[in-house]
Amino acid sequence: MKEKDIEEIVLEIKDKSELMVDLAYSSILYDNKTISEEVYELENVIDNLYQKLQRKSLEDVKKGAHKIEDALVLLRIAHAGEQIADAAQEIADVELRDVELHPILKLSIRESDVVFTRVEVEPESILCGKTLGELKLASETGMMIIAMRHKEKWLYGPNKNTKIDSHDILYAKGPQDGEKHLFDLSKGKSNKI
Amino acid sequence: MKEKDIEEIVLEIKDKSELMVDLAYSSILYDNKTISEEVYELENVIDNLYQKLQRKSLEDVKKGAHKIEDALVLLRIAHAGEQIADAAQEIADVELRDVELHPILKLSIRESDVVFTRVEVEPESILCGKTLGELKLASETGMMIIAMRHKEKWLYGPNKNTKIDSHDILYAKGPQDGEKHLFDLSKGKSNKI
Numbered sequence: 001m002k003e004k005d006i007e008e009i010v011l012e013i014k015d016k017s018e019l020m021v022d023l024a025y026s027s028i029l030y031d032n033k034t035i036s037e038e039v040y041e042l043e044n045v046i047d048n049l050y051q052k053l054q055r056k057s058l059e060d061v062k063k064g065a066h067k068i069e070d071a072l073v074l075l076r077i078a079h080a081g082e083q084i085a086d087a088a089q090e091i092a093d094v095e096l097r098d099v100e101l102h103p104i105l106k107l108s109i110r111e112s113d114v115v116f117t118r119v120e121v122e123p124e125s126i127l128c129g130k131t132l133g134e135l136k137l138a139s140e141t142g143m144m145i146i147a148m149r150h151k152e153k154w155l156y157g158p159n160k161n162t163k164i165d166s167h168d169i170l171y172a173k174g175p176q177d178g179e180k181h182l183f184d185l186s187k188g189k190s191n192k193i
Numbered sequence: 194m195k196e197k198d199i200e201e202i203v204l205e206i207k208d209k210s211e212l213m214v215d216l217a218y219s220s221i222l223y224d225n226k227t228i229s230e231e232v233y234e235l236e237n238v239i240d241n242l243y244q245k246l247q248r249k250s251l252e253d254v255k256k257g258a259h260k261i262e263d264a265l266v267l268l269r270i271a272h273a274g275e276q277i278a279d280a281a282q283e284i285a286d287v288e289l290r291d292v293e294l295h296p297i298l299k300l301s302i303r304e305s306d307v308v309f310t311r312v313e314v315e316p317e318s319i320l321c322g323k324t325l326g327e328l329k330l331a332s333e334t335g336m337m338i339i340a341m342r343h344k345e346k347w348l349y350g351p352n353k354n355t356k357i358d359s360h361d362i363l364y365a366k367g368p369q370d371g372e373k374h375l376f377d378l379s380k381g382k383s384n385k386i
Binding site for chain 2: 007008010011014015018021024025028069070072073074076077079080081083084086087088090091093094099101102104105108109112113114136138139140141142144159174175176177178181
């Protein structure tokens with residue numbers, strides 16, 4: 001496998017850190033320790049990526065593959081991603097310390113422009129047996145799946161090849177209007193996609 | 194006007210800090226100093242909100258309106274939001290320092306699962322004269338408008354009452370599939386919404 005170049009590492013830090021924030025909020029909203037533990041795992045992944053980036057930036061600059069200015073920009077953006085990851089961990093920590101989130105705050109988060117939701121996919125749902133890529137759920141409903149549980153197995157940040165099965169639990173984020181659409185699709189109340 | 198309670202302040206910090214991250218990435222992708230300056234402005238707003246939250250938490254706890262444990266959780270979540278805001282500022286700073294983002298990184302960010310886009314609304318577009326609430330753009334296309342420019346006026350984090358006019362420039366974030374849909378709607382190539 002080709003070694004990742006430094007742009008790819010920066011992008012991975014960016015995407016993972018944003019996923020971590022979404023997972024962290026979901027974990028406190030749904031009192032879910034499994035999700036908050038995943039945020040901790042991802043924080044380790046990000047630390048490793050950042051260290052790899054630092055080493056590779058120095059190597060690249062030394063051999064002339066990158067200019068110093070370019071490498072500096074990448075390091076700064078990655079550093080910001082690492083800060084975001086730390087913040088996500090701080091949020092997830094609230095859940096892990098067994099502190100119950102005040103119901104009013106839960107309600108407020110749910111009333112934000114962007115809401116988090118959780119729904120189980122019923123056997124009669126049109127989503128069953130299809131991949132996220134086929135369904136284009138994110139563009140059709142506005143809801144981005146951030147995590148899903150298949151029996152006892154968890155999947156975080158699923159991609160277009162991820163298949164949805166009956167009884168999977170979807171954790172998603174998106175606009176309020178999109179929540180009902182995803183809910184109706186998951187419950188087999190609507191086939192309009 | 195009723196004074197904001199501490200849950201509302203925390204939610205405002207949460208929403209604004211996430212908007213800042215999106216704006217910061219947009220500013221470096223589109224070399225746009227106006228957007229990066231807005232990130233700086235918002236950082237001040239967040240600092241003020243955080244200070245207000247600290248004062249109000251202490252007052253609430255003193256008069257028994259909130260339990261210490263509840264206030265602590267709110268302070269921690271708000272602190273995480275403030276960290277995210279700082280990270281956004283660090284990203285925006287790259288743009289303000291006149292450092293040109295490497296084209297390869299721009300491309301990578303554009304190839305992420307979630308993309309940023311910018312599009313001008315043509316006079317023949319179905320979007321003209323309608324509000325974001327009427328259009329339900331976010332749930333219909335997956336694209337969330339994070340900023341828009343109306344002539345020389347900028348608007349950040351528009352809400353459902355925001356009206357789109359001909360020649361407005363929309364800055365949006367969402368899944369790759371959604372980008373083409375928003376583009377076609379804006380250019381009058383599609384009326385399907």
